[in-house]
Amino acid sequence: MLKLENIEVYYGHVHALKGVSLEVHEGELVSILGANGAGKTTTLMTISGIIRPRKGMVTYQNIDLTKLIPEGIVLHGIVQCPEGRRIFGSLNVMENLRMGAVRRKERDEVKNDLEWVFNLFPVLKTRIHQTGATLSGGEQQMLAIGRALMAKPRLLMLDEPSLGLAPLVVQEIFKVIQQLHQQGVTILLVEQNARQAMAIADRCYLLETGQVALSGTAAELKSNIALEQFYLGGMAK
Amino acid sequence: MTSLTLIEFLIQQAINAISIGSLYALMAIGLAMVYGILRLINFAHGDLIMVGSYATLFLTIAGVPFWIAAVGGIAASGLTGLIMERVAYRPIRGAQDVSMLLTSFAVTIFLENMGILLFNPTSRPFPAPDFLNSALNFGALRVNSVDIIAIVVAGILLVLLTFFITRTDAGTSMRAVSQDLLASRLMGININRVFVTAFGIGSLLAGVVGILWSARVGKIDPLMGFYPVLKAFVASVIGGLGSLPGAVLGGYILGILEILLQGILPSFLTPFRDAFVFGILIILLLFRPNGLLGSTEKEKF
Numbered sequence: 001m002l003k004l005e006n007i008e009v010y011y012g013h014v015h016a017l018k019g020v021s022l023e024v025h026e027g028e029l030v031s032i033l034g035a036n037g038a039g040k041t042t043t044l045m046t047i048s049g050i051i052r053p054r055k056g057m058v059t060y061q062n063i064d065l066t067k068l069i070p071e072g073i074v075l076h077g078i079v080q081c082p083e084g085r086r087i088f089g090s091l092n093v094m095e096n097l098r099m100g101a102v103r104r105k106e107r108d109e110v111k112n113d114l115e116w117v118f119n120l121f122p123v124l125k126t127r128i129h130q131t132g133a134t135l136s137g138g139e140q141q142m143l144a145i146g147r148a149l150m151a152k153p154r155l156l157m158l159d160e161p162s163l164g165l166a167p168l169v170v171q172e173i174f175k176v177i178q179q180l181h182q183q184g185v186t187i188l189l190v191e192q193n194a195r196q197a198m199a200i201a202d203r204c205y206l207l208e209t210g211q212v213a214l215s216g217t218a219a220e221l222k223s224n225i226a227l228e229q230f231y232l233g234g235m236a237k
Numbered sequence: 238m239t240s241l242t243l244i245e246f247l248i249q250q251a252i253n254a255i256s257i258g259s260l261y262a263l264m265a266i267g268l269a270m271v272y273g274i275l276r277l278i279n280f281a282h283g284d285l286i287m288v289g290s291y292a293t294l295f296l297t298i299a300g301v302p303f304w305i306a307a308v309g310g311i312a313a314s315g316l317t318g319l320i321m322e323r324v325a326y327r328p329i330r331g332a333q334d335v336s337m338l339l340t341s342f343a344v345t346i347f348l349e350n351m352g353i354l355l356f357n358p359t360s361r362p363f364p365a366p367d368f369l370n371s372a373l374n375f376g377a378l379r380v381n382s383v384d385i386i387a388i389v390v391a392g393i394l395l396v397l398l399t400f401f402i403t404r405t406d407a408g409t410s411m412r413a414v415s416q417d418l419l420a421s422r423l424m425g426i427n428i429n430r431v432f433v434t435a436f437g438i439g440s441l442l443a444g445v446v447g448i449l450w451s452a453r454v455g456k457i458d459p460l461m462g463f464y465p466v467l468k469a470f471v472a473s474v475i476g477g478l479g480s481l482p483g484a485v486l487g488g489y490i491l492g493i494l495e496i497l498l499q500g501i502l503p504s505f506l507t508p509f510r511d512a513f514v515f516g517i518l519i520i521l522l523l524f525r526p527n528g529l530l531g532s533t534e535k536e537k538f
Contacts, residue, residue: 048423050419050422050423070422070423070425071422071425071426071427071428074423074424074425075425079423079424079425080423081423082419082420082423086417086419086420086423087420088412088413088416088417088420089416090412090416091409091412091413091416095409095412095413098406098409099409099410099413099421099424099426100424102406102409102410102424102425102426103425103426103427147424148424151424151425
């Protein structure tokens with residue numbers, strides 16, 4: 001479905017991605033793990049078209065994504081829920097959700113998806129007139145995921161959805177991610193919280209300083225010594 | 238003229254203040270819209286007033302009725318704004334603030350000199366029709382019709398604009414983009430369309446202000462945009478740069494402040510009225526650096 005081949009990204013002189021290749025198949029939940037600065041967010045931003053790779057290919061169902069603008073990539077159903085939530089704080093919950101569906105024309109379907117989002121996150125329904133800024137961190141994350149879902153993603157990319165949230169809320173978010181996976185949404189999940197991400201992922205990629213250090217099913221990675229070292233090498237969680 | 242009672246005098250001054258404040262507010266909205274989404278202070282916004290006024294003038298000279306000429310003038314302002322966005326600002330989008338500011342000065346200098354070249358630097362009378370240029374008498378009260386029309390027109394436009402900003406997807410997109418450009422792009426919001434809409438609306442408003450302003454002043458010249466854009470800039474700083482309600486509030490406050498100072502300053506000080514206005518602005522900014530309605534968020538570096 002989505003395929004990255006030898007992606008090279010530079011920020012000025014900094015070589016951020018050094019030939020990253022990865023694949024996501026239809027219906028999969030794939031997780032990208034790694035420490036700070038490993039290139040996880042850069043990878044997602046490259047897929048979304050915000051960052052242009054110097055070399056390499058990003059293809060989605062044989063469409064070359066590197067030729068498209070970010071807005072065009074969203075139209076192909078590749079939607080990112082960015083790190084740090086980035087909801088629109090001065091817009092209310094309903095407006096935030098509407099902005100997720102801003103490019104969609106089928107009103108009935110959008111209405112159904114709104115119900116779907118409210119089913120996943122019932123708390124949002126009780127907050128529809130509140131501005132995003134007044135929500136708690138967990139609610140903001142739910143809103144961010146809900147907003148991305150309103151774009152009707154065929155591939156949903158989640159960047160650190162557990163960041164800065166209380167353990168109980170993290171559990172809730174991960175439960176919803178699993179639920180979405182079971183409903184058939186293809187998911188690419190970036191997480192520092194490796195243990196939890198591995199618990200729900202079909203396959204994982206471990207990024208280290210801009211390269212794929214390890215990849216395989218969660219079970220394969222768990223038995224790998226390198227991952228243990230990665231844990232000892234600066235992973236707090 | 239029969240002498241005015243104090244109440245009548247106050248009403249007359251209030252109408253004067255709200256009318257000039259309305260024009261500042263409409264101008265400031267244009268500045269604030271563009272600043273909100275681009276972080277660009279578009280000083281060339283004032284020259285759109287000039288373009289619209291000259292277009293109106295030449296259309297009336299060509300024999301077109303004033304109503305239609307005014308619509309043509311407003312359209313000319315709008316078109317110039319769109320061209321400005323496409324030619325000057327879109328290529329440098331995302332550049333440093335200083336580069337964008339300098340570009341806006343360049344556009345200003347270009348438009349003003351083009352105006353001097355094409356239209357002759359000497360001022361010309363503006364062909365305002367009688368309904369825009371007559372004194373209405375209510376007892377001893379004398380009110381200029383353009384002031385009433387400015388207040389009404391601004392009121393209608395503000396209602397329409399509020400509806401657009403808060404109720405439509407295009408308006409909501411504009412607020413989203415001004416809040417977080419990256420998140421907006423990731424949601425698929427067509428940011429080019431948002432930029433074009435912001436420039437389009439701002440420029441059309443400038444066109445409307447141009448006609449009312451010119452009718453008020455009675456004459457036009459190629460550099461006529463400088464004063465209004467400066468005032469609109471001050472108004473949007475008072476309200477909080479980038480905030481639309483702030484721009485409106487700032488516009489009216491500035492209008493009221495000017496008329497108030499004009500009235501209470503001793504006559505030997507009235508030539509320095511603007512110095513007092515700017516002095517008050519400095520004091521305001523000392524206490525509220527982000528303006529009255531500006532976000533209290535720290536600048537992102």
